[in-house]
Amino acid sequence: MKWLKLLALGVLALGGCTTIAQPPRSADPIPEFVDQKSDTRFKLFVSADGWYRVIAADLKNAGANIAQLDAATLQLFRGERAIPARVRGAGADLAFEFYGQASDSPYSNFSVYWVTWGQQPAAPMRETSAAMARAAPQESFASALHLERPTLYLPQFGDADAPWFWQALVAPMTTTITMTLPAAMPAPAQLRVHLWGSTQDAVNPDHHLRAFFNDTRVADEKWDGQGARTITATIPANAIRAGENSLQLVTPGDTGAQAEIVLLRALDLAYTRRLIAHNDQIEFAAGAGAYRVEGFSGDAIDLFDITDPFAVTRVTNGTIAARALTFASDAPSPRRWLAVGPNAAKPVAHIVPMSASDLRAPDLSADYLIITHASRDFTHALRPLVEWRARAGLRVRVVTTTQVYDTFGYGEESPMAIRAFLEWARQNWQAPALRFVLLVGKASYDYRDYQQGANKNLVPTFLVKTPHLNQAASDNWFVAPDDQTGHPALAIGRIPAQTAEQVARVVSKTIAYESSLRARAEWHHRALFIADDKEPQFVSMSDALIAQLPSGVVAQKTYLADHRGDVNAARGEMLARWNEGARWVAYIGHGSIDTWAEGPLFSVEHLGALKNGARTPILFTPTCLDGFFYHPQKNSLAEELLFKRDGGIVAGLVPTGLSVPQAQEELMRALFAELSGNPAASLGEAIARAKRKVDGKSPETREVIDTFVWLGDPALRVLRDK
Numbered sequence: 240m241k242w243l244k245l246l247a248l249g250v251l252a253l254g255g256c257t258t259i260a261q262p263p264r265s266a267d268p269i270p271e272f273v274d275q276k277s278d279t280r281f282k283l284f285v286s287a288d289g290w291y292r293v294i295a296a297d298l299k300n301a302g303a304n305i306a307q308l309d310a311a312t313l314q315l316f317r318g319e320r321a322i323p324a325r326v327r328g329a330g331a332d333l334a335f336e337f338y339g340q341a342s343d344s345p346y347s348n349f350s351v352y353w354v355t356w357g358q359q360p361a362a363p364m365r366e367t368s369a370a371m372a373r374a375a376p377q378e379s380f381a382s383a384l385h386l387e388r389p390t391l392y393l394p395q396f397g398d399a400d401a402p403w404f405w406q407a408l409v410a411p412m413t414t415t416i417t418m419t420l421p422a423a424m425p426a427p428a429q430l431r432v433h434l435w436g437s438t439q440d441a442v443n444p445d446h447h448l449r450a451f452f453n454d455t456r457v458a459d460e461k462w463d464g465q466g467a468r469t470i471t472a473t474i475p476a477n478a479i480r481a482g483e484n485s486l487q488l489v490t491p492g493d494t495g496a497q498a499e500i501v502l503l504r505a506l507d508l509a510y511t512r513r514l515i516a517h518n519d520q521i522e523f524a525a526g527a528g529a530y531r532v533e534g535f536s537g538d539a540i541d542l543f544d545i546t547d548p549f550a551v552t553r554v555t556n557g558t559i560a561a562r563a564l565t566f567a568s569d570a571p572s573p574r575r576w577l578a579v580g581p582n583a584a585k586p587v588a589h590i591v592p593m594s595a596s597d598l599r600a601p602d603l604s605a606d607y608l609i610i611t612h613a614s615r616d617f618t619h620a621l622r623p624l625v626e627w628r629a630r631a632g633l634r635v636r637v638v639t640t641t642q643v644y645d646t647f648g649y650g651e652e653s654p655m656a657i658r659a660f661l662e663w664a665r666q667n668w669q670a671p672a673l674r675f676v677l678l679v680g681k682a683s684y685d686y687r688d689y690q691q692g693a694n695k696n697l698v699p700t701f702l703v704k705t706p707h708l709n710q711a712a713s714d715n716w717f718v719a720p721d722d723q724t725g726h727p728a729l730a731i732g733r734i735p736a737q738t739a740e741q742v743a744r745v746v747s748k749t750i751a752y753e754s755s756l757r758a759r760a761e762w763h764h765r766a767l768f769i770a771d772d773k774e775p776q777f778v779s780m781s782d783a784l785i786a787q788l789p790s791g792v793v794a795q796k797t798y799l800a801d802h803r804g805d806v807n808a809a810r811g812e813m814l815a816r817w818n819e820g821a822r823w824v825a826y827i828g829h830g831s832i833d834t835w836a837e838g839p840l841f842s843v844e845h846l847g848a849l850k851n852g853a854r855t856p857i858l859f860t861p862t863c864l865d866g867f868f869y870h871p872q873k874n875s876l877a878e879e880l881l882f883k884r885d886g887g888i889v890a891g892l893v894p895t896g897l898s899v900p901q902a903q904e905e906l907m908r909a910l911f912a913e914l915s916g917n918p919a920a921s922l923g924e925a926i927a928r929a930k931r932k933v934d935g936k937s938p939e940t941r942e943v944i945d946t947f948v949w950l951g952d953p954a955l956r957v958l959r960d961k
Contacts, residue, residue, distance in 0.1 A: 277595040278307075279303075279307070280595075281590050284351060285341065288340050289338075289520065289583075291586070293336075293587060293590070305333075308333055309357055310333050317353075323337065337551070338548060346687075347686065353649060372565070382423075384508040385505065386416070389689045390689060392689075402710050409490075414503075418508070422513040424479070426510070427475060428511070432506055433506070435502040436462070437465060438465070440495075442494055448489065450470065450472055451487040452474045452478050453479075453480065458472040479510060481513075519535055519579065523576055524574070528568065531564070532565075540581075542557050542564060543578075544576060564578055594645040594646070598660060598664075604669035605635060607633040607954060608635075609679060610643060610698065616738075616739035621742060621746060640680070654701040657717055675924075677734065678698050682697070683871040692870075700713065705942045706942055711897070712869045712946065714948050719944075725944045744884065745881060748881075748887075751855075759958075762819065765793050766795070767813070769798070769809075771826075771836045776900050777827045780861065780904045784908065792822065792823075806837070820854030822958065825858075829863070833875060834865075846887070852885060858880065858888045858890070858891030860891065861907050865877050868950060869895065889955065892948070906930065909930075909933055910929035920957065924953075926953075930947075
């Protein structure tokens, strides 16, 4: 289904119960929530390539008992692979150094190393001797600089795995980028500017860009059409200087196109650099030959071969004099070298103990699993739901994302760790078999917080490649073991909360809703259907779903077509019926992240007029984007309805991306058949069964399987009609 306002996504970086009882607080920890911390395993967070030093006091401040710190058994790892460390001293005087690398994961700003001791003897860092110099030493090398500043999330442009861009160049426009080139030499350099043409016009060519490096024009190119474009330019020797340099990118706007927008993704610069240390260290690639590196703060200089970061070797027998190092190599292929002076080592970003919980323990079991952000406030807010589900006969287990990451990701944050854990639990946990998974915490497509939005990535989702948006959130992916169909093996839902108050509100709504089922109030026998008038199939889909209603449920229709497009009249009727209460509310039509239909018919601005109190329905929206729960700066319409204090909804099946009505209808008809014909015990199970009936090998229907998410408790009970 086409969307109303793509910019409502914010991808251009633009920026209910009547009363909700707070969950009880307890001074005693909830047994299910206890996360013991290890006293012999600690995570070290590294944000950039470089040489790092950790001292015993750092570990003590993180909670280690340094009296038990054993240098002879100290081991460092990244993932399951050992990392060579240079260990010195013992006990309170112990220190170790290692080469750390920046994260190459899209999911975290940090790579995680972890250290442990007391189990196996440590393997010392290997050493090798430098070769004999047979020629005068070289004093320069070929250096490479890569620059990117992800600020614009634009999944509809570029590749599905590269949705981030630096800047939009809207012609006519000039942008200036500064770059620091330490010890650069006056020699020709090669510049590559990675772009994406996002507009297209009838004129040919419809894009024009000039590049100036330190005021020297180095490129002037015209091209046509949308898509990737890389401009390569040679920078003359006299335009390069050591230190700060400037690059100007100019889109003059002279093509005649009505609109011309080029997206800047990244820059690469290959230049010649002197072998002079910067910040008391230098990293460079070089093959056989002799080399002289200078500019250190003292003569305590070490050289390491870091070609394989998992097998770093210390190189000895170099010549050190006058704060410079001279060495030679006879390696047949280029190696990567790191030379460090006495002040090169830096501290890691932070150190925390790893979880001592073993989620692979053979005696674990649960049929209702909650994975929550590792916040004590969140776990306390969940207490009433845990007790409610336990009283209903479910065996409940609550784990934190920290436990999952430490057990299945060696401390690295990623949705892959969550998926691996869920598959392990499904396959290996003892009876009762796992049925329900509830994720508790907000997600964000901005995993690395480039935009520094108010909504942080607390419990990640996974972004799947889709036909219409290119990239969209899929919680279904976590429980879909068959990548060919995407059919879920478990019922999964999410409370996309940023705060504990939001968690408590949804928990209270869930319990109140299920309590109300016993009374079989009049509003439980009504269903409200709302249809846009822009496509005939919206009304026909709504009528088809109404035809599937159980005999005891009365349909109420608010169709824009019946109001001759008068959105105010239609909205008034819709709100009046919603406020009276309905078991289900369904909207079929065009939508965006915070809007239904043009006008708009309904948006977050109208939530104040929605006062349905404890009569909270279940929402179904075969539309686009209104379940976009992973925005870093704003909440979707479905989230606002879920978190609304004086009404709104108790839960909803809502889309995170774009899709077409035919595929949406196939899923909705399968779901209504489950709800009306032979209903499952819960909404989450009914949705999982419905998705398994949809063709997962068709791109259009696979999109709705992946991107229609359940916001709310997957164990929410279905009212069975007599």
